[in-house]
Amino acid sequence: MKAKIIVTPKKAVLDPQGKTVQTALEHMGYRGVKAVHVGKYLEIELEGDDKEAARKSLNEAAHKFLSNPVIEDYKLEIID
């Protein structure tokens, strides 16, 4: 079992990295980029096969530690 967690900056938070990447894409000639948000991707390998229990504990960990709710949102996905 594996968990995938994607952490992204909240929309209201300044994201200078995203802005810089967006500008670079434009300079390179990639058209139509509306916005870029740079975040983090965490892949967590898990023991056992209780998806619900894993979801519960990782939601807690993501809220408490893996993301900072003041500035970030996260998405959690558990796969086989």
Place this chain on the structure above:
Amino acid sequence: MNFAVLQFPASNCDQDAVHAVRLFGHSARLLWHKENSVGDADAVIVPGGFSYGDYLRCGAIARFSPVMQAVKQFADNGGLVLGVCNGFQVLTEAGLLPGALIRNRDLQFHCEHIFLKTVTNNSPFTSQIPSGKILRVPIAHGEGCYFADEEMLAKLKANNQILWQYSDASGNLTDSANPNGALQNIAGICNEKRNVAGLMPHPERACEPLLGSDDGKWIFESIFAALEKKMVAKAA
């Protein structure tokens, strides 16, 4: 007075903080991150650096260290805690101070002297700063852009918790005087109880004229005065 200066793996302003406190004739000792108590400390300094390599987020791992649980308890009991730079980041991650510090708006690491306007003398960290005095102190950070949501910011203002703002030499809060894009030029704040404060600039690196400025001493003098007052009150 006894100061405890925390030491995490990759703290790098810990010795500077100890040196600054001793310069004024007070005692300071380093406190390793695995310790469970702040002992007989009258005040705690969470120093600058890159605790735990700044992995995940600045301060995110340090806040779960055993010593931070002790600092939390110390703060809950009214103890004075000052976080400088990475220490400020640790205190926000720990929930001891509101808001968060994010990447500088220009993505650059800024290492320079800046000017600070003191917003209020009503705190143990600012009481002795002469009225109207603009402090010249260094900064050295890549993630010092203060952020709080609207509700949090309104609360900070209502409670007079903003202690320092980046300004020009005359005290004007201009955008060009803001080195990192911090919301409303915020450089340092305190908690609602006013016993925990954090700031991105380094007062401990500005306590001797030899270092280019001794304006940082006013912040230390304020802490000493607050501790003396506390001792007198305790003895009475």
